[in-house]
Amino acid sequence: EVQLLETGGGLIQPGESLKLSCEASGFTVGSRHISWVRQTPGKGLEWVSLIYSDGNTYYADSVRGRFSISRDNSKNTLYLQVNSLRAEDTAVYYCALISSGWKRGPFDYWGQGTLVTVSS
Amino acid sequence: EILVTQSPATLSVSPGETATLSCRASQSVTTNLAWYQQRPGQAPRLLIYGASTRALGIPARFSGGGSGTEFTLTISSLQSEDFAVYYCQQYNAWPPLFTFGPGTKVGL
Numbered sequence: 001e002v003q004l005l006e007t008g009g010g011l012i013q014p015g016e017s018l019k020l021s022c023e024a025s026g027f028t029v030g031s032r033h034i035s036w037v038r039q040t041p042g043k044g045l046e047w048v049s050l051i052y053s054d055g056n057t058y059y060a061d062s063v064r065g066r067f068s069i070s071r072d073n074s075k076n077t078l079y080l081q082v083n084s085l086r087a088e089d090t091a092v093y094y095c096a097l098i099s100s101g102w103k104r105g106p107f108d109y110w111g112q113g114t115l116v117t118v119s120s
Numbered sequence: 121e122i123l124v125t126q127s128p129a130t131l132s133v134s135p136g137e138t139a140t141l142s143c144r145a146s147q148s149v150t151t152n153l154a155w156y157q158q159r160p161g162q163a164p165r166l167l168i169y170g171a172s173t174r175a176l177g178i179p180a181r182f183s184g185g186g187s188g189t190e191f192t193l194t195i196s197s198l199q200s201e202d203f204a205v206y207y208c209q210q211y212n213a214w215p216p217l218f219t220f221g222p223g224t225k226v227g228l
Contacts, residue, residue, distance in 0.1 A: 035218070045156075045164065045207055047218035058216045061121075094163055104211050106154035108175060110163040 002026035002109045004095050009114030016085055022078040022095035022111055030073040033098040035107060036080045038091035048093070049080060052103060063089075085118045092116075122146055122213050126206075126221035133226060137198050141224045143191040143208035152212035155184055155193045158223075159204045167206075168193065195226070203227050 008020040022034070036048040049069040050058045057069050068081040078095055092115050096107035123146040133139045143153065151171040156164035166175040168184035171191055181196045195202055208221045 037218075044222050045209075045220040047220070050216055050218075060217070103216070104152055104214070106166055106169040106175075106209070106211060107156075107164075108166045108169070110165070112163055 002097065002099065004097065004109060004111030006093060006095055006111045006114040009093065009116045011117045011119065012085055013120050014086060014118055017081070017083045018085065018116060020080040020082065020093055020114060020116070022080075024076050024078065024095075024097075027097070027099070028073065029071045029076050029078050032101070033103065033105070034071070034078050035096045035098070036067075036069065036078075037094045037096050037107065037110075038089075039094070039113070040088075040091045046091075051078070053101075082116070085116075087118050090116060090118045121217060122149060122210050122219055124208060124210055124219050124221040126208060126224050128224060129222070130225045130227065132228060133198050134228065135198055135200055139195040139198055139202075139226055141193040141195075141206055141208075141226070143186075143193070143221055145189045145191075145210050148188045149210040149212035151187050152210060153184075153186070153191050154209045154211065155182075156207045156209065157202075157204045158207065159201075164207060198226075 003025045005023045033052045035050040051069045066084045070079045092113040094113045095111045097109040098105040127142045153171045155168040158164045172184045183194045205223045
């Protein structure tokens with residue numbers, strides 16, 4: 001059974017950094033395409049970043065240069081390093097899996113999310 | 121960037137009725153369009169992909185249609201557990217840049 005468990009969120013001050021984790025089970029992170037998607041309080045969904053099984057990475061314009069996606073196959077875990085945080089980065093961060101193997105595919109598995117609050 | 125819009129923003133329906141939700145993309149996404157359901161306090165759940173294919177375990181009362189720039193999600197014989205927010209998402213853009221619509225809230 002595929003499961004995704006995000007951790008690492010919390011209250012953080014503007015300009016600081018945080019590392020979010022997404023521990024996977026039921027598949028190996030190195031063999032699938034996985035994204036981070038965030039949802040601001042009371043608002044909609046925004047795609048943040050993606051790492052393909054071949055290791056190529058992509059970012060939304062709003063986070064490029066500040067966020068970095070990576071994975072550790074030995075821990076079967078996906079990461080999102082978030083730097084230079086701003087108030088507008090406050091959101092629930094989900095990891096989401098494209099299980100089909102298509103590079104253009106829907107997110108068919110989601111974690112429960114981890115809340116990041118950026119505030120002084 | 122492909123922009124995705126949804127209408128209406130809110131839809132009032134009663135149990136047993138049919139709900140029809142619309143999604144529009146700013147340029148053609150062929151059939152690379154998905155629908156998600158999000159209940160309060162939960163993560164989104166994939167309902168439809170490829171514009172019209174139900175995801176695993178999704179009841180037949182959910183159906184999707186359309187291609188290019190215009191898409192619909194129909195929920196027939198609405199049940200109480202279907203009251204939620206529904207998002208459409210395009211995954212056609214290359215390099216990858218997934219975009220979601222703002223959502224339609226289906227309620228009483």
